Amino acid sequence: xxxxxASVDIGATKITASLCNRDGIIIRIYQRTRxxxxxxxxxxxxxxxxxxxxxxxxxxxxxxxxxxxSTAGPFQRMDGKLHLVSPxxxxxMTPERGVLPNSWRSVPIEKELSKHFKNLVIQNDAVSxxxxxxxxxxxxxxxxxxxxxxxxGIGTGAFVDGKLIRGKNGNAPHGGHVFLGDTGPVCxxxxxxxxxxxxxxTAIALQYGGGATTAEVFEAYxxxxxxxxxxxxEAATYFARGLASINSVLDTKMIVIGGSVFLNNxxxxxxxxxxxxxRSFPALSRDVLFATSELGEYLGDIAAISLVIPEDWIKExxxxxxxxxxxxxxxxxx
Amino acid sequence: xxxxxASVDIGATKITASLCNRDGIIIRIYQRTRxxxxxxxxxxxxxxxxxxxxxxxxxxxxxxxxxxxSTAGPFQRMDGKLHLVSPxxxxxMTPERGVLPNSWRSVPIEKELSKHFKNLVIQNDAVSxxxxxxxxxxxxxxxxxxxxxxxxGIGTGAFVDGKLIRGKNGNAPHGGHVFLGDTGPVCxxxxxxxxxxxxxxTAIALQYGGGATTAEVFEAYxxxxxxxxxxxxEAATYFARGLASINSVLDTKMIVIGGSVFLNNxxxxxxxxxxxxxRSFPALSRDVLFATSELGEYLGDIAAISLVIPEDWIKExxxxxxxxxxxxxxxxxx
Numbered sequence: 001x002x003x004x005x006a007s008v009d010i011g012a013t014k015i016t017a018s019l020c021n022r023d024g025i026i027i028r029i030y031q032r033t034r035x036x037x038x039x040x041x042x043x044x045x046x047x048x049x050x051x052x053x054x055x056x057x058x059x060x061x062x063x064x065x066x067x068x069x070s071t072a073g074p075f076q077r078m079d080g081k082l083h084l085v086s087p088x089x090x091x092x093m094t095p096e097r098g099v100l101p102n103s104w105r106s107v108p109i110e111k112e113l114s115k116h117f118k119n120l121v122i123q124n125d126a127v128s129x130x131x132x133x134x135x136x137x138x139x140x141x142x143x144x145x146x147x148x149x150x151x152x153g154i155g156t157g158a159f160v161d162g163k164l165i166r167g168k169n170g171n172a173p174h175g176g177h178v179f180l181g182d183t184g185p186v187c188x189x190x191x192x193x194x195x196x197x198x199x200x201x202t203a204i205a206l207q208y209g210g211g212a213t214t215a216e217v218f219e220a221y222x223x224x225x226x227x228x229x230x231x232x233x234e235a236a237t238y239f240a241r242g243l244a245s246i247n248s249v250l251d252t253k254m255i256v257i258g259g260s261v262f263l264n265n266x267x268x269x270x271x272x273x274x275x276x277x278x279r280s281f282p283a284l285s286r287d288v289l290f291a292t293s294e295l296g297e298y299l300g301d302i303a304a305i306s307l308v309i310p311e312d313w314i315k316e317x318x319x320x321x322x323x324x325x326x327x328x329x330x331x332x333x334x
Numbered sequence: 335x336x337x338x339x340a341s342v343d344i345g346a347t348k349i350t351a352s353l354c355n356r357d358g359i360i361i362r363i364y365q366r367t368r369x370x371x372x373x374x375x376x377x378x379x380x381x382x383x384x385x386x387x388x389x390x391x392x393x394x395x396x397x398x399x400x401x402x403x404s405t406a407g408p409f410q411r412m413d414g415k416l417h418l419v420s421p422x423x424x425x426x427m428t429p430e431r432g433v434l435p436n437s438w439r440s441v442p443i444e445k446e447l448s449k450h451f452k453n454l455v456i457q458n459d460a461v462s463x464x465x466x467x468x469x470x471x472x473x474x475x476x477x478x479x480x481x482x483x484x485x486x487g488i489g490t491g492a493f494v495d496g497k498l499i500r501g502k503n504g505n506a507p508h509g510g511h512v513f514l515g516d517t518g519p520v521c522x523x524x525x526x527x528x529x530x531x532x533x534x535x536t537a538i539a540l541q542y543g544g545g546a547t548t549a550e551v552f553e554a555y556x557x558x559x560x561x562x563x564x565x566x567x568e569a570a571t572y573f574a575r576g577l578a579s580i581n582s583v584l585d586t587k588m589i590v591i592g593g594s595v596f597l598n599n600x601x602x603x604x605x606x607x608x609x610x611x612x613r614s615f616p617a618l619s620r621d622v623l624f625a626t627s628e629l630g631e632y633l634g635d636i637a638a639i640s641l642v643i644p645e646d647w648i649k650e651x652x653x654x655x656x657x658x659x660x661x662x663x664x665x666x667x668x
Contacts, residue, residue, distance in 0.1 A: 074617045085617040093617075144502040156583075160501060165494045167585020168478045168621065172494060177615050178579035181515050189615035191578075244525075245512035249490075249583045251501020281511050281523035283408045283419040283427075287502065 004063045006050045006117075007304030009125065010042065010071035012088035012152070016329070017049035018301050019057055022313045024322030027057040028301065031332040035089065039104045042089070043112030049332075050117075056330065066119035068307030070300060071109065073124035073155070074171040082110040082122055082170060087188040088153065094188060121307040124170065126155030128303035129293075133256045134159060135306045136318060137299075138291035144253040146246060147293070148175070150239060150269075151259035152214075153188075154196045158250055165250075175246040176200070180238050195242035199235040201261040207231045218265050236269055240276035247277075248284050258293030266292055298323035338397045340384045340451075341638030343459065344376065344405035346422035346486075350663070351383035352635050353391060356647045358656030361391040362635065365666040369423065373438045376423070377446030383666075384451075390664065400453035402641030404462035404634060405443065407489070408505040416444040416456055416504060421522040422487070428522060455641040458504065460489030462637035463627075467590045468493060469640045470652060471633075472625035478587040480580060481627075482509070484573065484603075485593035486548075487522075488530045494584055509580040510534070514572050529576035533569045535595040541565045552599050570603055574610035581611075582618050592627030600626055632657035 002021035009016045018028040034045045054061050075082045084107040087093045091100030114120050130147035133139035143162040149155045156175035158165050165172045181193035197203055201214040208217040208231045220228035262269055278285050295302050302323055336355035343350045352362040368379045388395050409416045418441035421427045425434030448454050464481035467473035477496040483489045490509035492499050499506045515527035535548040542551045542565045554562035596603055612619050629636050636657055
């Protein structure tokens with residue numbers, strides 16, 4: 001029997017859990033994130049999902065050697081353990097918005113999961129994303145690498161001088177929260193006019209208004225809708241300025257962009273982003289390269305896997321790309 | 335005869351050069367920066383100033399073991415060597431401003447000085463500033479440390495996870511160029527409304543107008559001048575937001591602030607900065623500490639010294655603080 005690793009990707013809307021061995025991905029299950037109950041709700045759901053993977057795959061848990069958790073952030077360290085303090089998960093952080101069905105102020109993710117799993121590694125999803133891109137994707141070989149996910153929110157992860165940067169609470173680089181203006185939309189985090197507030201998928205839908213989804217705004221753009229064009233061009237301009245700000249701090253070489261907003265609209269967005277980015281301070285911007293995430297819909301899984309994958313599996317996985325022949329996802333009811 | 339190290343601090347207006355041995359600072363000379371002649375003008379001036387230190391101190395150059403250069407940035411790497419591409423030094427970068435008496439597009443600082451000096455270390459002045467603060471100043475013991483100089487311009491240097499961050503061209507973290515708005519003053523770098531354009535000493539003087547110097551704007555504030563109050567409060571607000579943006583990228587623990595604008599007006603500025611900083615996303619801002627640079631007018635020298643000081647001098651220097659009993663500066667004509 002081969003060693004098994006488990007990977008879990010926690011988002012505000014869904015959690016996916018997978019098991020892998022050195023031959024590839026064995027099973028992948030999907031469930032909506034449980035945002036009700038007490039602060040232990042999400043850690044309990046993660047434990048259940050990993051257990052369910054073992055049951056459905058008819059495997060024994062004694063072969064589990066490590067668990068990688070990639071999760072929406074940010075974190076706060078309390079009593080030495082990482083707690084989730086994400087305004088999109090913890091209703092107690094944003095009671096004035098009144099959209100989350102809980103009053104959690106933090107989720108004790110590390111404390112609860114470390115009781116249950118050994119060799120547990122927990123990272124912000126964009127930080128694990130940059131691990132994935134550097135290990136298996138478009139960032140291979142770059143010592144100075146920024147990964148950006150442009151999705152419902154905007155997250156970033158980075159290697160600087162060949163090292164993954166973490167910061168005091170593991171929140172570096174939380175680039176979605178750089179300020180880009182004085183007045184304008186308010187972010188879920190409370191900041192006015194930060195990158196996420198003006199350029200995320202959520203921001204695009206809100207700026208367009210009328211209850212349109214982000215995808216519908218892009219459809220309207222392709223039909224020649226002037227308002228959609230304005231909203232999307234503004235978002236792309238802000239996104240580029242946000243990247244320029246982050247690059248001025250990190251002096252990066254390669255920026256890999258992923259996330260559903262970008263990947264679904266790459267041919268439209270990439271030229272807009274590059275044009276505005278290279279307008280910023282040339283001495284800092286001119287040597288920077290752009291690439292598109294190559295890991296597609298499995299980025300979240302590969303991200304969590306990258307946190308704990310044994311060194312001696314990597315070379316083979318780079319060739320076989322097991323995420324391209326992953327088994328069908330099993331959708332569980334909540 | 336004791337080993338000697340040389341330190342040079344290159345700014346857009348002046349260059350200081352010093353010699354030290356393990357007992358302390360032996361000599362310090364000061365000269366206005368030569369911004370005329372060809373691209374080799376500043377490297378030549380640096381060589382001359384170090385030579386002049388040896389002549390005036392009546393010391394032999396064969397005891398020189400290393401040279402630390404702290405300089406205004408940013409850098410660009412050409413043929414593997416660092417070149418200065420500073421818009422405040424290279425007139426060829428900003429011909430439209432027409433204020434610099436040269437047409438240099440870059441200064442071959444490393445190429446020229448490495449012919450002349452062995453064990454040469456060149457760093458951006460705020461990067462060497464954070465080295466100085468972590469070795470001898472208010473940043474001792476911090477693994478996640480940001481140093482900010484709030485002066486004519488705004489520069490930053492940082493340790494993340496215990497490592498000095500450099501980036502691909504040694505420009506990390508060039509935090510003065512994070513964007514803070516869409517419209518407003520234009521920075522020397524070409525960015526509109528970046529941190530340096532809206533909060534630096536230069537920005538404060540320009541916003542007040544009428545030919546007032548930065549110091550005169552602060553004097554006007556202390557006399558109750560309403561316009562000065564507005565200008566300075568806006569600059570402090572922008573400065574705090576810039577720090578919040580940089581902190582969101584680096585997840586730092588301690589921010590040490592130095593530079594003439596801050597040090598001359600600390601009691602006024604620090605409360606304004608802290609109030610605005612802690613308003614930003616609490617999960618990222620709440621654990622951050624602030625301190626004032628303790629190295630005073632010698633920061634630039636200590637910064638350059640910190641780049642090359644032998645490990646076994648440090649403990650003694652932390653106790654004896656030789657910069658507090660440095661010899662009188664010798665002012666040389668240009």
